Amino acid sequence: MNLFDLSLKFNGFPIEKAKTALKAIQNEKEFTSYIETKKQDIVSYHLKYNPFYKTFAKNADTLDWNSIPVMTKRDLQQPLMNRLSEGFSKKNVYINKTSGSSGDPFIFAKDRFCHALTWAGFIDRYGWFDLDFNTSKQARFYGFPLNTKGYYKERFKDFLSNRYRFSVFDLSDAQFEKNLVKFKSTKFDYINGYTSSIVQFAKFLQLKNIVLKNVCPTLKACIVTSEMLFEDDKKLLETYLGIHIINEYGAAELGLIAFQNKNGEWMVNNDDLFVEILDENNHVLPYGEEGRVVITSLYNKAHPFIRYDLGDIGKLSKNSTANKPILETLIGRTNDIVVLPSGNKAAGLTFYYVTKTVIEDGGNVKEFIIEQLKIDTFKISYTSREELSREKIKDINKAIETYLEPGLSIHFERKEALERSNRGKLKQFKSYL
Template sequence: MDFIIKRSPYTSLVSNLFFPLHERLKQHDSVAVRKQMEITQWWDKDRLYDFQLSRLRSFLSRVQTRVPYYQQLFTELDFNAASIQSLTDLERLPRLNKSIIRANLEALKSSQAQDLARFNTGGSSGEPLIFFIGKRRISHDIAAKWRATRWWNVDIGDPEIVIWGSPIELGAQDRLRRIRDRILKTKLLPAFEMSEQKLDQFLAEIRIMRPKMLFGYPSALSHIARHAEAKGQRMDDLGIRVAFVTSERLYDEQRQQISKIFNCPVANGYGARDAGFIAHECPQGGMHITAEDILVEIVDTQGNTLPPGQAGEIVVTHFATDDFPFIRYQTGDMGVLDSQACACGRGLPLIREIQGRSTDFVVTQDGTVMHGLALIYILRDLPQVDAFKIIQESKNLTTVWLVTKTNLDSELVRRIEQAFKARLGQKVNILVERVAQIPPEKSGKFRYVMSRVTTH
């Protein structure tokens, strides 16, 4: 059985009346979907598997008759959606990637799709991807996020501060949106600029609002936490219940920093605007997949599906709607599935580890693929370094940007060069540069490592 969430009268009013009305006016069925998800999350593994298989079969059958791109593909492969007998039958279909979507944008729309909304990814790793989502898919993603929020004894209507950088959210701050956010007690702070003055303003806003939850990029929240610590500004007495982080890899030191300064647990979330709300961490530490809507596969560079415990690319199928289907969609992220059950008792399958985007990995001179953490650890604990970014331009050149308290001295540069060469190769050129600040990506994210060398 689920726990009872402790809500204030105002939060109950918003969660039970205003937000459901808001969703109904937008023609979203997120309320009903969330309530159903709060039942299915407790089903055992076998019952969830049967539920997934039934939904997948129905979803693929609709795709086969309504989506021109897949009508042709299924015919070429002699693939009959109604005859699939297991989830592994999905492996007979090729993976979907951004290039295929760009080349078949109209053919991927269902013939029965209505009210499709145009979206695009941030394009932090290259050209943005344009795609379309219908109201049913939006409803399911809202419901999945809402369910996960409630795991942490917070709900819609509890005060929330969002540190975000997406142009979509920031560009939508019209009058009606501001009124809605005021009712929901949600305040959006832009993550694009992290100057000392802005960080002071962020701390002041958080202290004034005293939110029950924070939401944002782990890099942004940890940056604010470090600034509070450096300023000697207490932020652990505000009653914050949880800090939700998403959209980037969450590093252990970021989790510790955020948790210590704001005196709250950190809940990791994993998803994307294109791929959906894939997984979220529960208070017992399990990273639960939204299995009612999403099937997650881990594949190697040759496209072979890997068993739990082995690392590979995360590939997702979102079967909430066939309006613009994402079937075996390559996320570009690397991860590991877990075959164990979570102590919380939920039957939802688990992702054991999310290792980051493929561009968070570097390639040594001899072709070995290595996680960027191997280089991050070299810089993270240097007392002279306040911030850094590592850019692998090629197998033969890696640039290191440093924000330091003092001018670079030759001994520090030599130590960094030696440590990087020991991991990347002795003949690799390491260019260490001191900069005034590390600029964020266009999305507002801060990335420690960026590799321009393909890992495939």
């Protein structure tokens, strides 16, 4: 039984219509013209039917894309009813809220066809790896609401989506032993979830010298999302899960943004989204240059996401084309920037990556996070089997001095567990400046 498709239909989301539309989009012969037309159409629609957008983009010219203003999350932090287009209400749209990982959470809406098209995109991409939302069994490493109503709602959604949820709040060896038993007794087709939690499970498998594919032969792939996937972590996952590792990039308010194919290319979703990389002055950067990820939702008529600054930093590959945009790197969030005493800046994950490379040589440290307390003061909190030695701390300080700058004060604190969000995500760098 196609429970997933049926649940979408039952809730008013026309999934069959969306699947048909997606095929038509992907068969467009003049794809560049299609994108340009859809960009103009969505701007024209909201200028005509959305009072909020009329005011926000009062100087916009639908024929001049550079005249279309860039919107940020803070622009949208006002009551949802103020932002809905004419003909839409809370009763006939899909409503959700952003995760708040950028520090600027807000409630948003999508019209029902747009939401169905989002799911059609996910279904299509998962099909690249012979995964079916209706029939493939998912091992899910995600958080869940701690309140009773939210908890049972998520569990019901898990049932409809043919998935079993593993806790990301308990990453102990004892819990991982229980996870392993579940994998032995269940014919899972794929793993999906937060990168950090799945990496911790892989480290447990490494200690046990177990390849998960040998325990659960039906496994085909692992899809990691919501957090950065580093190359050495990917190799660890490939080795001890024994399956394809797929990097997924998405956002609640937009849906699927990029998905890795079998060649390892991070394919940008240009079916229902238009993705740009902009500099600080909102100028479009050429392929291969790093900047702000700005996205237009081409089909959301209920709520405008037009030249929407997602809050991420990344770059498109030089091999990209309008028909085939490829995301080369995703650096991190714009609010995850390290500001140094010299005035220099660095991506927070650069700091994290440098430290990670040194710390993990011996495999002692399980996880760590970095916090910038003052402009010259950082704290590294970590979990480990043993406390870091003086030599290891010295090596980390030396690496930080080499890759960032000298004179920084680094404090280390060993903890039993690291603080996660209420959904189970691990924020790897945080600045208090």
